[in-house]
Amino acid sequence: MPTPLPVTGAWRPGDEVGHRRFFTMPPDRPFALDTGMVLAEMAVAYETWGELDERGGNAILLCHAWTGDSHASGPAGHGHHTPGWWDDLVGPGKAIDTDRWYVVCANVLGGCQGSTGPASPHPDDGLPYGSRFPVVTVRDMVRAQARLGTHLGIEAWHSVIGGSMGGMQVLEWAITFPQRVRSIIPIATCAQATAQQIAWGAIGRRAIRLDPRWNGGNYYEAAPGDGPAEGLAVARMVAQVTFRSDNIFTDRFGRELADGSELSGRLDLWQRFEVERYLDHHGDKLIRRFDTNSYLVIGKAMDLHDVGRGRGGLRSAIARIRVPTLTVGIWSDMLYPSYQQQQIHAMLEANGTPSRYIEVDSPHGHDAFLIEAEQMGAAVGGFLDATPAG
Amino acid sequence: MPTPLPVTGAWRPGDEVGHRRFFTMPPDRPFALDTGMVLAEMAVAYETWGELDERGGNAILLCHAWTGDSHASGPAGHGHHTPGWWDDLVGPGKAIDTDRWYVVCANVLGGCQGSTGPASPHPDDGLPYGSRFPVVTVRDMVRAQARLGTHLGIEAWHSVIGGSMGGMQVLEWAITFPQRVRSIIPIATCAQATAQQIAWGAIGRRAIRLDPRWNGGNYYEAAPGDGPAEGLAVARMVAQVTFRSDNIFTDRFGRELADGSELSGRLDLWQRFEVERYLDHHGDKLIRRFDTNSYLVIGKAMDLHDVGRGRGGLRSAIARIRVPTLTVGIWSDMLYPSYQQQQIHAMLEANGTPSRYIEVDSPHGHDAFLIEAEQMGAAVGGFLDATPAG
Numbered sequence: 001m002p003t004p005l006p007v008t009g010a011w012r013p014g015d016e017v018g019h020r021r022f023f024t025m026p027p028d029r030p031f032a033l034d035t036g037m038v039l040a041e042m043a044v045a046y047e048t049w050g051e052l053d054e055r056g057g058n059a060i061l062l063c064h065a066w067t068g069d070s071h072a073s074g075p076a077g078h079g080h081h082t083p084g085w086w087d088d089l090v091g092p093g094k095a096i097d098t099d100r101w102y103v104v105c106a107n108v109l110g111g112c113q114g115s116t117g118p119a120s121p122h123p124d125d126g127l128p129y130g131s132r133f134p135v136v137t138v139r140d141m142v143r144a145q146a147r148l149g150t151h152l153g154i155e156a157w158h159s160v161i162g163g164s165m166g167g168m169q170v171l172e173w174a175i176t177f178p179q180r181v182r183s184i185i186p187i188a189t190c191a192q193a194t195a196q197q198i199a200w201g202a203i204g205r206r207a208i209r210l211d212p213r214w215n216g217g218n219y220y221e222a223a224p225g226d227g228p229a230e231g232l233a234v235a236r237m238v239a240q241v242t243f244r245s246d247n248i249f250t251d252r253f254g255r256e257l258a259d260g261s262e263l264s265g266r267l268d269l270w271q272r273f274e275v276e277r278y279l280d281h282h283g284d285k286l287i288r289r290f291d292t293n294s295y296l297v298i299g300k301a302m303d304l305h306d307v308g309r310g311r312g313g314l315r316s317a318i319a320r321i322r323v324p325t326l327t328v329g330i331w332s333d334m335l336y337p338s339y340q341q342q343q344i345h346a347m348l349e350a351n352g353t354p355s356r357y358i359e360v361d362s363p364h365g366h367d368a369f370l371i372e373a374e375q376m377g378a379a380v381g382g383f384l385d386a387t388p389a390g
Numbered sequence: 391m392p393t394p395l396p397v398t399g400a401w402r403p404g405d406e407v408g409h410r411r412f413f414t415m416p417p418d419r420p421f422a423l424d425t426g427m428v429l430a431e432m433a434v435a436y437e438t439w440g441e442l443d444e445r446g447g448n449a450i451l452l453c454h455a456w457t458g459d460s461h462a463s464g465p466a467g468h469g470h471h472t473p474g475w476w477d478d479l480v481g482p483g484k485a486i487d488t489d490r491w492y493v494v495c496a497n498v499l500g501g502c503q504g505s506t507g508p509a510s511p512h513p514d515d516g517l518p519y520g521s522r523f524p525v526v527t528v529r530d531m532v533r534a535q536a537r538l539g540t541h542l543g544i545e546a547w548h549s550v551i552g553g554s555m556g557g558m559q560v561l562e563w564a565i566t567f568p569q570r571v572r573s574i575i576p577i578a579t580c581a582q583a584t585a586q587q588i589a590w591g592a593i594g595r596r597a598i599r600l601d602p603r604w605n606g607g608n609y610y611e612a613a614p615g616d617g618p619a620e621g622l623a624v625a626r627m628v629a630q631v632t633f634r635s636d637n638i639f640t641d642r643f644g645r646e647l648a649d650g651s652e653l654s655g656r657l658d659l660w661q662r663f664e665v666e667r668y669l670d671h672h673g674d675k676l677i678r679r680f681d682t683n684s685y686l687v688i689g690k691a692m693d694l695h696d697v698g699r700g701r702g703g704l705r706s707a708i709a710r711i712r713v714p715t716l717t718v719g720i721w722s723d724m725l726y727p728s729y730q731q732q733q734i735h736a737m738l739e740a741n742g743t744p745s746r747y748i749e750v751d752s753p754h755g756h757d758a759f760l761i762e763a764e765q766m767g768a769a770v771g772g773f774l775d776a777t778p779a780g
Contacts, residue, residue: 034657135658137657194636195640195645199631199639199665199666203669205660206627206670210620230596230600234600234624241593249589250585253585255582255585269595279589296659306645
């Protein structure tokens, strides 16, 4: 199953394509990481929709998930392999109405869609960081976004919104920068990664390490098709199962075989069921648009996610959140089960923080936050309408 | 992480160790498989406990799960790496009382603990089958056990009992050989593998294929430590997460780091959480006792499991089960969710088959059938007591 090397690499200012722009830290301002390490150069790729009003009070920050990017809205093309990941929700007249709101979405630090990540050139030698790229945390991602916010002249976001790893960033925003956030919407996420969530991540890590073409993270000189595509594909398969649900898999695939083949006659170890074809397809799709080292770095950031770290624990950290919060859960989510969002809501309520919880009624599992546009739009749009603009 | 080659291979009659015995098909009786292929030679490794009564009416067959073997009861040693997988339930005075019952357990066809499998010598050249070993099905496993039953002089089993893949065999026994079974106890199992169950299996398959040392299944001449240990370990990690539960992982591991390390200071991509150490440990433990090709072959048999195949569908097949049935589910089972066992029970009841359903109250997930000795013993022992001996 030959697969092309991921089409990634480091976008630099000047490479601007389509709607995407770039913010880079001034050369005299290296970016200090949670690890204590420093990035001498840092770029953040971002997109915006709508206009910032005179008082700078109508800005909304969208935070993307694991393999997302800055392209929250708009069609594919201009360097984007896919339409905006929340295209149904973000646009003129939509739930997040860009006629009203100034919407910003940035590729996370460690990513591969324009922001500094493992595929970016190391300032010392201009070669990709590869294995030299440091571990980053969700807090690092958020602090990079905060620099971007300052650059854009945004004193405080009217709301910070995101699902999955995006929701982790949302929580960190409200805790790290309480004065710069007026409301938050964490969706299908958690305040700290559980052992089971870490376990799924660990399997993906070990699968990638098993691919000899990963080569310890130094594969950027590999010929097309010789990158660690298989390892990434296996890691993605694990994620893809946890992103969906038993019910949906049964409804969509049942026990059908791929390619219209039948079970009669000679059975073969590698004859695929339709669900295998689907997982192979998603793995193969990802490797065309995503860098394996970014997948590792971002996955590790999620495993390290714990709002309570260094802050006296979970409850102390959540107690710092004082802004109106809408927490959204999905009943069929097996990856971030809704009890996790209910716990966030319960802690906020106990603290007297204005908090609402909505559970999305969907069989689609974790990915429902990307799929159930109507329910998500109603929840998010209703909350934004009810929250006074700054 | 160097790991030794699995200690497996083909046991042959004469290699008897400890309690294990071997049944081989007569040389003039090749064993025809579900695929239409034929095994010219077939051995079944088995163990027995207790004495068969004069009327041959007190025999119970235990069917093991994926990486199980014939050693259902007794200590480790004598060629067994682990104590009996149901040692708490099987023995004198225990729920399956070997003072009363003649208990038989056989290693499945395709296995690596004495029965013919991929590590067995191919009759043509005496070299391991490797990639030449055919796909087998749960029906093949059951028909091999039926030959053993005939050999042992057992006309009908008082009960056939098993969990997980063992439960698949239990259902196939009652459907394929209705005259040779007087009652059945399928536990934490399904009548047909779902798309999600197939998906977990597919990930493991692809992880093993990714290991270059798997070498298409032909690795038996590899030096110790050069076998496909890493691929099998990744596959096992996937299974191990699905065998347990979110709750148990949180209780046991939380967000602790392995080896007493701490998150302060320099973060590293490969610094392990405790749950990762646990998964690595289980992967590394399995590769010392299990053959990778057997893991593939048996996993594929589970994906192919569908009692309705070639029988007019699921309901027609279940309608053939007329013997008293105790179906056992586990509420926290994420791999074979209890709705699957409830459906089996509901279909049996609708058909007028004497059927009971018990749900084990355990947070341990799928593996509760091996862990919750007291509840399992009460359920199984009570049912056996209430079922008249033949």
